[in-house]
Amino acid sequence: MKRVLIVDDELLVRVGLKTTIPWEDHGYKLVGDAKNGKEAIDLITEKKPDIILTDISMPFMDGLELIRLIRKNYAQMKFIILSHHDDFKFAQQAISLGVIQYILKHELTAENLLTALNNASNDMPVEQFLLADNNKLLEVSVENETNSNAEMEKVLLNNQFYLNNDFYIIVSVHINEDFVESKKITLQFIKNLALEFLSDLPFKSFVNFNEKEIIFLLNLKKQTTIQTIKKIMQSVNENVKKILDVNLLIGISEKGNKKEEFKELYIQSQRAKEQSYFSRKNVMVYQKESDYGYDEKILFDNDLLESLVVSGCIRQVEKLLTELFQQIELSKNFNKLECVYSELLRLFNKLSSKKIEQEIGNFSAFVEVQRFILEQYISLSNKYIGGTERYSIHIQKSLSYINKYYSTDLSLAMLANFLEINKSYLSSLFKQELGINFTSYLTKVRIEKAKELLTQTDFKMYEIADQIGFDNPYYFSKVFRDLTGVNCKEYRKSHYKKE
Incomplete structure (x- = not known):
């Protein structure tokens, strides 16, 4: 019979968990409960449970810290997290610590709790699951x-x-x-x-x-x-x-x-x-491979592409590359894509002072590779005709999107999803082209909007904070002072525009 310990600072949650399922009927025995991580350590040492159900946010010691400490001495123990936090960062940390399952409290049922317990019971120890000799x-x-x-x-x-x-x-x-x-x-x-x-x-x-x-x-x-x-x-x-x-x-x-x-x-x-x-x-x-035409050779005129780029023929460059990627997509052959990508990077680095070192493994899908190459070559062709575009297509779209939705709970992941590109790649574009990260740029936009509201309206500080996307007016005041050197009241007094 597997031994289970409950760790949660909410009394009603602890009581509810004890009565959620008939524990012993399903092969489990509750050996105790604790209201925080610190209290749990003593119980774990004494009771040595097989499975621990724990919350994340608790006083004295949170659930993630508890897991880190327990893992050092009890590597075989399994953890199931029950949390109010619907945030992938918490889940990501939990999984990295070997947590078997992450269940949101508002979605908790007897069925999914029992499923999680059974997964924990049947699973191999984390340290051995890749080494076990039962996968022959x-x-x-x-x-x-x-x-x-x-x-x-x-x-x-x-x-x-x-x-x-x-x-x-x-x-x-x-x-x-x-x-x-x-x-x-x-x-x-x-x-x-x-x-x-x-x-x-x-x-x-x-x-x-x-x-x-x-x-x-x-x-x-x-x-x-x-x-x-x-x-x-x-x-x-x-x-x-x-x-x-x-x-x-x-x-x-x-x-x-x-x-x-x-x-x-x-x-x-x-x-x-x-x-x-x-x-x-x-x-x-x-x-079947015959459905994709694997034996067909990818037609790629390297010299023609170079000639079009240095001539500044943007539309022809875009057309040529689009047709090239259509051939690759039809073949659905990654090796051919990899070879063409390497050749396109070699040519780009030959023609541009800005070198690209982006590995194809950094892209999660073919469409990302295609967009990246098209963007880079269009930008390069534009420079050869003395174009004035300052930013890449993705950054231009990003700036427009931020300017429209700065007052919402905007994140880098949401923006990347809108652009349909990899989040890490978008982050690198911000640093490369703007010299600052996404969060700093978003904050800068919000503070500029705050300046407008301070000088053109009679809104109170908390109203302005809410309108530009800050949940906490005190944090908004601090950020405003850090970036402008004066507080909101001083800024309004010296810049207020009377009708």
């Missing part, structure tokens, strides 16, 4: 052609994995970013999330991990369609993006009916994963 199935059936069916059956039997449904598919899920912290924890979160979304289907699963990828072997009933699996994996991708701000590439194989087909299904899922880079939702079901 795909190594036997996919990576080694000399393995016999008897060897495969032995692996299946040893893992108690009985494939007795109607058909199989393989799904490959790849983290499409090199800078993701805590990849092992992120992969485990993605695995749990995917299995949770699949849980309503009649299926069996076997999951294999490597450094940046999860491979799901799914054994399904005939009433389940591949399109159903595609929709589920799209939901997984959207939620991972929302919670962890991580981009995935997901490839889904065709159906198979025999264990001997695992290798071919695996190859299909890998190919579909590559094809998914060209999909707006980054999820693809395998299609």
Whole structure:
């Protein structure tokens, strides 16, 4: 019976959790509750629970700090966070600390709490899940052609994995970013999330991990369609993006009916994963290569492009590059995209004093690569005819958007989503072209608007703060003084324009 400890500063929450489910009927025993992290440490030392349910915001010691401390001495303990904070930054920190699940309190039900507890109970220790010796199935059936069916059956039997449904598919899920912290924890979160979304289907699963990828072997009933699996994996991708701000590439194989087909299904899922880079939702079901014309050569006239750029022929440059990217998109071949991208960067750096060192791995999808190249070449062509455009297309659109929505709860992520580009890339554009980050620029715009209101209206300070996007009028006053050198009252007195 798994031992559970509750840590929450709200009395009603603690009482409610104790009565949410019949604990012992489901194999769990409540060993105590604490109202803050500091109090919890003594109970943890004494009771040694298997699972801890904890809030984030608590006095004396918050939930995240509690987890950091406990992890040092009790690496096997599992944590489930219950929080009021609907903020991916909190979730991101939690996942990086090995938290099994992050549940918002207003969405808490007996069913999803029990699901989280069962996930925690059934999961392997975080430190071992990539090293455990129970993921040999795909190594036997996919990576080694000399393995016999008897060897495969032995692996299946040893893992108690009985494939007795109607058909199989393989799904490959790849983290499409090199800078993701805590990849092992992120992969485990993605695995749990995917299995949770699949849980309503009649299926069996076997999951294999490597450094940046999860491979799901799914054994399904005939009433389940591949399109159903595609929709589920799209939901997984959207939620991972929302919670962890991580981009995935997901490839889904065709159906198979025999264990001997695992290798071919695996190859299909890998190919579909590559094809998914060209999909707006980054999820693809395998299609035969003949459907995309893989043998066709990408036509690219390097000399013509250079001539058009140095002649300042902006429309022709845009047309030529658009046609080039249309060929690549039709082929859905990442290797061809990578080769063309490298050649375009080489030519750009030859013609421009501003060198580009943007790796193709920094883009989450084909459309981002296309937009980036078009923007850079149009800007470069414009310079060759003495153009006066000061900023790139994305920054021009950003400045216009900020000027329109500065009074809202605007964030870099929201702006990047509007522009349909990577948030990190947009952040680098701000620093590169404006010399300041997004937050500093937004604050600058708001303070300029505040100056107008101070000099042209009789609004009170708290009214002005609210109109320009500051929740706290005291913080607004501080920021105003820091940026202008005087307080709001002094500024209004010296600049007020009377009718």
